[in-house]
Amino acid sequence: MRILLVTHYFEPENGAPQRRWAALISRFVAEGHVVEVLAPPPHYPRGHLAWKHREYRPGTLHKSESGATVRRVSYAPHRGDIFTRSLDHAVTAVSTYWRGRRMLARATGPDVVVASAPAMESLLAGRALAKHFDIPLVAEMRDAWPDLVAHTPGLGSPGSLTSALKRRVHTFVTRMQRRADAVVTTTDTFASVLRARGIERVTVIRNGTDARRYRSIEVADSRSESALRALYIGTIGRSQGLESVIAAAARLRALSIPIEVRLVGQGADVGRLRRMNQRLGSPVSIVGQVDGSQVIDHYRWADTTIVSLRDWEPFSWTVPSKLYELLAAGKHVTGLIAGEAAAILSEAGAGDLVAPGDVGGLVALWTDLQRDRSKLLIGSGGRAWVEEHASYDHIAQAYLQLLDSVSSRFGASKRA
Numbered sequence: 404m405r406i407l408l409v410t411h412y413f414e415p416e417n418g419a420p421q422r423r424w425a426a427l428i429s430r431f432v433a434e435g436h437v438v439e440v441l442a443p444p445p446h447y448p449r450g451h452l453a454w455k456h457r458e459y460r461p462g463t464l465h466k467s468e469s470g471a472t473v474r475r476v477s478y479a480p481h482r483g484d485i486f487t488r489s490l491d492h493a494v495t496a497v498s499t500y501w502r503g504r505r506m507l508a509r510a511t512g513p514d515v516v517v518a519s520a521p522a523m524e525s526l527l528a529g530r531a532l533a534k535h536f537d538i539p540l541v542a543e544m545r546d547a548w549p550d551l552v553a554h555t556p557g558l559g560s561p562g563s564l565t566s567a568l569k570r571r572v573h574t575f576v577t578r579m580q581r582r583a584d585a586v587v588t589t590t591d592t593f594a595s596v597l598r599a600r601g602i603e604r605v606t607v608i609r610n611g612t613d614a615r616r617y618r619s620i621e622v623a624d625s626r627s628e629s630a631l632r633a634l635y636i637g638t639i640g641r642s643q644g645l646e647s648v649i650a651a652a653a654r655l656r657a658l659s660i661p662i663e664v665r666l667v668g669q670g671a672d673v674g675r676l677r678r679m680n681q682r683l684g685s686p687v688s689i690v691g692q693v694d695g696s697q698v699i700d701h702y703r704w705a706d707t708t709i710v711s712l713r714d715w716e717p718f719s720w721t722v723p724s725k726l727y728e729l730l731a732a733g734k735h736v737t738g739l740i741a742g743e744a745a746a747i748l749s750e751a752g753a754g755d756l757v758a759p760g761d762v763g764g765l766v767a768l769w770t771d772l773q774r775d776r777s778k779l780l781i782g783s784g785g786r787a788w789v790e791e792h793a794s795y796d797h798i799a800q801a802y803l804q805l806l807d808s809v810s811s812r813f814g815a816s817k818r819a
Contacts, residue, residue, distance in 0.1 A: 430799035432470035443478035496524035549576035610724035634705035730785035753785030
């Protein structure tokens with residue numbers, strides 16, 4: 404099978420969608436499938452092409468480490484704000500369509516197009532290419548789109564131009580989902596939301612992780628060191644609501660509860676959180692983005708790891724991909740999450756839940772864990788859950804079955 408992936412985020416960038424597709428592609432290629440990718444140069448999260456990645460400038464063609472043939476399309480450098488990022492997405496979508504048309508006109512076309520969102524504009528480019536070459540489209544919704552963009556507070560008051568634009572985005576994305584030959588979601592809950600809107604061909608293919616990568620991390624013990632070590636590692640954006648973590652750490656310090664908190668990563672909210680942290684006397688250590696080789700060392704340091712989302716309704720329909728990694732790491736998980744993500748953490752028996760944004764609840768939990776370290780001993784439930792439900796091997800097989808089914812169904816409808 405020949406598969407064309409349209410995406411705004413791709414290796415060698417380091418992020419959840421990039422890791423997801425690198426893992427899937429390597430398994431697809433190992434089974435003899437051909438994968439082609441249309442993607443901009445690596446410019447996440449900083450918004451520009453780094454000098455070390457100049458070989459991936461627009462117009463270049465290369466082989467990815469995962470085994471895909473990648474054609475780099477144009478992009479617009481951005482500053483991280485919504486306007487310049489939207490412009491970047493739009494430029495990439497237009498370039499994807501035109502470069503994709505030329506590429507596919509000269510070669511054996513794909514059997515199926517997968518358009519991965521966000522970015523929303525990838526759906527539009529994927530739809531246009533699929534329609535032009537009369538091939539099926541799979542729309543992959545990695546987050547609860549369009550509801551997240553329509554729900555996000557602070558992006559326009561009722562009746563404003565921005566508010567009207569949010570409604571149009573919701574309508575547009577829903578239309579793209581209905582027109583797709585299949586829609587992939589990463590959670591059961593969001594799949595149910597889409598089905599209730601009349602989108603029938605929805606398949607759940609979770610995010611995942613490579614559990615083998617984390618086997619070298621020792622399980623927690625009840626060491627007698629006084630300070631509780633709490634780690635957040637991942638995207639530091641508005642969606643994570645990490646001001647609750649900083650506020651809790653400050654309150655624990657005022658109560659003389661020994662705790663060390665690290666926030667490791669990069670994202671749109673780093674600047675604001677650094678300023679907040681400084682105002683409160685720097686109760687947490689904020690570390691920039693680290694290489695993959697350093698991630699394991701941070702996990703070894705931690706007693707409890709943090710997964711956090713804001714208390715927004717669409718987030719109850721999503722599961723942060725980071726949760727699967729934390730379960731695989733085998734450490735106690737502090738979950739400031741709700742909905743399906745909270746249900747998974749409870750089912751795995753791998754940590755404790757606090758309502759998103761509940762600073763008092765987080766202070767109480769960490770005080771309890773610091774005083775009774777035996778509560779950090781969570782056993783192997785998290786790792787077992789990942790192996791059964793969220794291993795990349797399992798996910799790749801499910802994806803291939805879907806793509807084969809979509810391609811066969813589309814071909815049969817053309818012959819009818």
